[in-house]
Amino acid sequence: MYQNVLIPTDGSDGTRRSIVHGLTIAERFGARVHALSVVPEGPLGTLESEEATPAAHRAVEHVESEARRAGLEVATAVDHGVPHEEILAYAEAESIDVIVMGTQGRTGLDRVLVGSVTERVVRMADVPVVTVRLIDDVRIEESAEAERLAREALSDARTEYDPDAPIADGPHRISATWIVLFETEAGIVRVTVDAASGETRLENGE
Structure with missing residues (x-):
């Protein structure tokens, strides 16, 4: 029924559930996951800063990591423009069968923008x-x-991991998940911390 599932994400905490739902749908139908992040420009307000584009890449990389962990095929993209227009254009170009997204941001401007984007996508999507x-x-x-x-997760995982290992990148929070990369003698180790539950997960390589 569904071969391509699109999950728009900006990496905010509110996208956590839409990512989980999108991956669940993709698993159910054996679909390919598409993660798209749009750096907003135009009528909804220009939010781009020096951090906006790297944050957008981290947002789709997080979805990619979760999708691959679930054994799903995944494609990622970062675009600039008016969010709902870019989402709709991507959906058409990539033959998307279903779009999964949040209904609103959590607070303030994020609540206005995310809710507005979703409303437009719902109204205009084919x-x-x-x-x-x-x-x-x-x-x-x-x-x-x-x-x-x-x-703590690094220390508990294997004795050869030094709990005082230097951090290669992070901590940064993407979709209510903290990500920390450690430099160990075995190579880069990625540790995720669920910001809602506190649960940790450790992965080799990055």
Whole structure:
């Protein structure tokens, strides 16, 4: 029924559930996952900064990592423009069968922009749009706490991992998930910390 599932993401905490739902749908139908992040420009306001484009790449890389962990094929893209226009254009160009996205951001400007984007996509899309209400509460808000939990996971995983290993990148939070990359003698080790539950996961390589 579905061969291509599009998950638009900006890496904000509110996208956590839409990613989970999108991957679940893709698993059910053996579909290919498409992760798209749009750096906003135009009528919705220009939000681009020095950090915006790298953050967009991290957002789609997070979906890619989760999709590959689930054994799914995945494609990623980062575009610049008016978010709903770019999402609709991508859906048409890539023969997307269903779009999965959140109904609103959590607070402030994010709430206005994300809700507005979803509303326009729902109204204008030629394919089904699954909207996911965003109600997760983030418990791990401080990077220091995320690093502490990540180091505990590193220490518990294998004795050859030095719990005091230097950080190669992070901690940074993407879709309510903290990501920390450690430099170890065995190579780069990626540790994720779920900001809602506090659960950790360790992966070799990056």
